[in-house]
Amino acid sequence: LLMQAKSYPKKDEEYYKILTEEARLAVEMENFQLAIDNCEEALSANEIAYGFNYQLLGIAKQALGQYKSAMDCFKMGKTQENAQYQAKSSCSYHLGCLEMIMGDYEKAEQNLKESILPNMPPRYAVIELLLNIYLRQNRCGEAKKLLETITSKYPSYYDKDQIKFATMMIDKKMGKDLSRVKTRSYRENQVINYNEQEVIEHIKKHHQGEDITMGIFSQKVDIKTLMKEIKPKLTSDNITV
Numbered sequence: 001l002l003m004q005a006k007s008y009p010k011k012d013e014e015y016y017k018i019l020t021e022e023a024r025l026a027v028e029m030e031n032f033q034l035a036i037d038n039c040e041e042a043l044s045a046n047e048i049a050y051g052f053n054y055q056l057l058g059i060a061k062q063a064l065g066q067y068k069s070a071m072d073c074f075k076m077g078k079t080q081e082n083a084q085y086q087a088k089s090s091c092s093y094h095l096g097c098l099e100m101i102m103g104d105y106e107k108a109e110q111n112l113k114e115s116i117l118p119n120m121p122p123r124y125a126v127i128e129l130l131l132n133i134y135l136r137q138n139r140c141g142e143a144k145k146l147l148e149t150i151t152s153k154y155p156s157y158y159d160k161d162q163i164k165f166a167t168m169m170i171d172k173k174m175g176k177d178l179s180r181v182k183t184r185s186y187r188e189n190q191v192i193n194y195n196e197q198e199v200i201e202h203i204k205k206h207h208q209g210e211d212i213t214m215g216i217f218s219q220k221v222d223i224k225t226l227m228k229e230i231k232p233k234l235t236s237d238n239i240t241v
Helices: 013-028 032-043 051-063 067-079 085-101 104-116 124-136 142-155 162-171 186-192 197-204 223-233
Strands: none
Touching: 013 051, 013 186, 051 067, 067 085, 067 142, 067 197, 085 104, 085 197, 104 124, 104 142, 124 142, 124 197
């Protein structure tokens, strides 16, 4: 059990370390308000204003739907001189994700690229988001070059099936016929040959227990509604979809 930070007798450097660690665990346990309270107290002491606190604060605020405030936190975290590279990288990544959701692809691309640490293979989530931006903007050549660069530089680091799937997405966007290509899963087929109604019906069909999702999808899929209604009842069969 982690000692509660508030019970620590002295507000010194050790106190703020405990406060930050408690905030990290609070985020993991989805106690976002506790995480916010702890991070804000830690950041109130200038000498403790590390990027990791801004990272945790941004994640907690994002989880509570405070998106503008979360973006401000990530912006602060990525510019902190005394922050570690890992914290700056994470803040750039989260900021890029939010900017992408808001449709600001130029800023999203910039921050996602800034999240890549020097001399380290980028996490595949970053690659996937960059590819998404390129394909949305019909920049297929850049998408293909990105895949070629990471696979030649880190030949055994990435999952081969993920790379194969990404290549197929690019090929599909470039107009290549993939009708004879067998993909690994239902999900991949639906992404490549996207049919919104089919995906919705699949989610409904595989939803277990009382079907509280019926009627929600009358027009378009709202991601926040989807997660709120379906996430608690996901099964191993439908979680990927």
